[in-house]
Amino acid sequence: MTPDEFRRYGREVIDWIADYYENVESLPVLSQVAPGDIRAALPSDPPEHGEPFEAVLRDLDDVLLPGITHWQHPSFFGFFPANASGPAILGDLLASGLGVQGMLWATSPSATELETHVLDWFATLLDLPSTFRSSGSGGGVIQHSASDAALVALIAALHRVSGGRTEREGVGSGRYAVYTSEQTHSSVEKACRVAGLGADALRKIPVDPATLAVQPTLLREAIETDVRRGVTPALVVASIGATGTGAIDPVGELADIAHQHGAWLHVDAAWAGVAAVAPEFRWINDGVGRADSYCTNPHKWLLTNFDCDAFWVADRAALVGALSILPEYLRNAATESGAVIDYRDWHVPLGRRFRALKLWAVIRWYGAEGLREHVRGHVALAQEFASWVAADDRFELLAPHPLALVTFRLRAGDEATRALMERVNSSGELYLTHTVVDGKVALRMAIGGTLTESRHVQAAWQLLSSP
Ligand code: PLP
Numbered sequence: 001m002t003p004d005e006f007r008r009y010g011r012e013v014i015d016w017i018a019d020y021y022e023n024v025e026s027l028p029v030l031s032q033v034a035p036g037d038i039r040a041a042l043p044s045d046p047p048e049h050g051e052p053f054e055a056v057l058r059d060l061d062d063v064l065l066p067g068i069t070h071w072q073h074p075s076f077f078g079f080f081p082a083n084a085s086g087p088a089i090l091g092d093l094l095a096s097g098l099g100v101q102g103m104l105w106a107t108s109p110s111a112t113e114l115e116t117h118v119l120d121w122f123a124t125l126l127d128l129p130s131t132f133r134s135s136g137s138g139g140g141v142i143q144h145s146a147s148d149a150a151l152v153a154l155i156a157a158l159h160r161v162s163g164g165r166t167e168r169e170g171v172g173s174g175r176y177a178v179y180t181s182e183q184t185h186s187s188v189e190k191a192c193r194v195a196g197l198g199a200d201a202l203r204k205i206p207v208d209p210a211t212l213a214v215q216p217t218l219l220r221e222a223i224e225t226d227v228r229r230g231v232t233p234a235l236v237v238a239s240i241g242a243t244g245t246g247a248i249d250p251v252g253e254l255a256d257i258a259h260q261h262g263a264w265l266h267v268d269a270a271w272a273g274v275a276a277v278a279p280e281f282r283w284i285n286d287g288v289g290r291a292d293s294y295c296t297n298p299h300k301w302l303l304t305n306f307d308c309d310a311f312w313v314a315d316r317a318a319l320v321g322a323l324s325i326l327p328e329y330l331r332n333a334a335t336e337s338g339a340v341i342d343y344r345d346w347h348v349p350l351g352r353r354f355r356a357l358k359l360w361a362v363i364r365w366y367g368a369e370g371l372r373e374h375v376r377g378h379v380a381l382a383q384e385f386a387s388w389v390a391a392d393d394r395f396e397l398l399a400p401h402p403l404a405l406v407t408f409r410l411r412a413g414d415e416a417t418r419a420l421m422e423r424v425n426s427s428g429e430l431y432l433t434h435t436v437v438d439g440k441v442a443l444r445m446a447i448g449g450t451l452t453e454s455r456h457v458q459a460a461w462q463l464l465s466s467p
Contacts, residue, residue, distance in 0.1 A: 001053075009053040016057060017089065021072065025451070028428025029073045031066065038067040074451040075430035075460060080243070080271040080405075081448030085303035087365035091358030092305055101351045105340035106332045108354070112341055115142055115356035118363065122310055125368055126276040126296070129289035132312035134341075140312040141346040142355045146270035147187035149295035149311040150237065152319065152347060154178065154191045156293070157235040157264030159322035160315075167322065171196045176234040177226045179203045179258075181214035181249060183242035185268060197234075209438065212247035212399055214238070220257050233263040238291070240284050241272025244435035244444070245399035245407050248272070252287025259290070264318075267294040270309070271446075274302040275379070275403050278372040284403075292318075301404070301448045303374060304362050308355055320345045374450075378404040381457045382447045388461050395465075398437045406445040407437060414441040420464065430460045 001009070041063045071082050102111030119140025123132050132138045143149045158166040158176060176197055180188045182204040192202045203222045205214050223233045236258040238249040255265040267273075267288055273296025275281040288294055295311040298304035313319050324345040326335070334340045344350050366374065382404040389395045389408045399407040410416045418434070421443055425431055435442050443464075447457060 005053075012053075012057065016060070021451070024070050024073050025075075027065075027070050027073065029070050029075050029431040030425050030428060031069045032428065033067045038063065069431065072449065072451065073431075074449050074453060074456040076449055076452075077445050077447060077460060078431045078433040079444075080300045080446050082299060082306050083301060083303055083448055083450040084305045085362060085365075085450055087361040088303060088305045088358040091361030092355075094361075095354040095357045098354060098357075100354050102354055103344040103350050103352055104330060104332065104335060104342045106334045109340075111352075111354045111356065112343055114354075114360060115343065116140070116341055118356045118360045119310060119312065121363060122298075122359065123312060125363070125371065126273065126285070127279070127282055128276075128285065128294065128312065131289060131314040132294065137316060138312060138314045139316045139341070140310060141343055142359070143295070143309040143311045143347055144307045145187075145299075146185070146268060146295050146297055146309050147190060148347060149270075149293070149309050150185075150187045150266065150268060151191040151194055152311070152323065153237075153264065153266035153293045153295075153313075154195050154197075154235050155322045156313065156319040157266070158195065160264060160318045161232055161234050161262055164321060173198075174201070175232060177201050177203055177223075177231050178235045178237070179205055179219055179222055179233065179263075180237040181205055181207050181239060181242065181247070183207055183212055183214075183244055183247050184237055184239050185243045185270065188237045188268070207247065212242065212245045212437070214249045214254065216250060216253040216257060219254060223257065223261050223263070227261060233258070233261045235264045235266060237266050237268055240267055240269035240288075241403065241405070243271070244442075245437055246272065246401065246403060246405040247399065248284055248402075250287065251285075252290050255287060255290035255292075264292045265290065267291045269294060269296045271297065271300045271405075272403055274298060274300070274371075275375050277302070277368065278375050281375070281379070281403065298359055298362065301375070301378070302362070302371065303366065303450060304359050308359055310359075316346075323347070375404075378447045378452070381452070381454060382406050382445070384454075385445055385447065385457050385461060388465070392465060398440065398442045404447045406447075407435065407442045408445070409440060409442045417441045417443060424460075424463050427463065429463055430456075432460075 072084055100108040100111050102108045105112045116134050120133055178192055178201055189199050189202050205219050208215050236254055238251045238254045240248050258265040276285050293313045297309045299306040299308040386401050386406045395408055396411050397408050
């Protein structure tokens with residue numbers, strides 16, 4: 001593609017995206033295709049001769065769009081949001097255009113230094129403790145996802161608790177344990193599997209029935225039982241905004257218990273953490289100053305296209321110690337000087353995209369003020385929605401809802417609740433997903449779309465509450 005062709009098709013693509021955002025509301029939120037429909041519409045063999053880009057755009061409309069579930073639809077209330085924005089899309093496009101691979105400082109100093117700087121900015125925006133800033137012993141890095149953050153936190157924790165032995169000897173069988181609430185996201189169990197500890201190394205600590213937060217006394221008991229048996233506690237994961245219910249664990253207390261036994265405390269605030277851009281929600285981060293690592297996803301609720309997980313550590317030496325390998329072909333003067341960050345040592349892969357560009361673009365476009373308004377708007381809508389649920393005798397709320405997730409059900413029971421979800425989702429008018437709380441099927445109304453307004457939440461309640 002010549003620069004002129006790129007210019008022409010590039011304009012068409014930008015127009016396509018702008019039209020998509022203008023019209024997304026008129027599309028069914030949930031894709032209505034059956035398994036295999038999309039592949040059946042694609043040619044079985046790749047083209048022998050190059051095709052004009054118009055053909056790609058045509059198939060995007062005709063073949064692929066029906067198989068898209070519209071995450072950017074204002075009535076998408078499923079899972080947690082993965083909201084996007086113009087500045088993030090353009091930042092991502094620029095990163096693709098530059099096509100740099102920022103594995104080392106030397107392979108693109110701007111990619112590394114902007115990332116360090118933007119993560120410091122972001123820590124300031126969230127008022128995170130100084131322990132996480134790059135000016136001290138900590139620092140931030142963009143991970144692909146919160147699941148990667150949990151995995152690298154576990155690898156760093158194993159490094160620290162074993163004095164570096166796990167890198168050489170592996171983790172053995174039944175030697176180390178990981179602790180988290182029974183409400184925590186499945187990524188923690190996956191991290192145990194990937195790190196070779198196995199799912200049996202994970203202790204799921206029961207939650208308080210009222211707050212759905214982990215019970216510190218039960219964590220302490222589980223750790224003490226392990227220590228008596230000769231098992232080493234490696235990692236405790238606290239949730240700020242657990243996936244099913246939005247529960248917030250008592251991070252400070254959990255950190256104290258973890259540290260008394262030499263374990264690492266990681267905070268998974270994948271969805272909720274970004275709410276701290278607004279001072280009135282900063283209480284969610286109480287106790288985070290005692291954590292060893294913390295992650296939150298701008299790619300969920302802060303206008304930054306997937307993928308962008310912000311991950312901070314208080315002691316970068318543990319992370320780098322766990323992950324650094326320096327083969328001859330990566331040696332260079334800047335690395336040897338010790339004066340630079342090489343982000344290849346801060347995550348699992350070697351190569352990395354220039355993801356800081358999109359976060360930088362978002363922060364600059366919206367400013368702290370715009371980001372606060374974004375989060376506040378969704379929280380206000382969720383509070384209104386929760387008040388309608390509470391006022392309707394047929395429904396009950398199942399969890400505290402201080403932010404923008406409302407977990408609720410029909411009092412008529414599991415079957416009726418599931419049937420309601422299927423009815424509203426198949427209408428194409430909105431999309432929401434479910435969880436199980438205390439053995440009961442519950443619906444999750446996660447409000448956070450960039451385009452979501454009060455009228456969309458009202459229409460959702462209309463649909464949910466009409467027989
Ligand atoms: N942690 C929590 C609390 C989540 O809600 C999720 C996803 O919804 C994850 C982790 C996993 O996120 P990611 O897709 O970034 O790995």
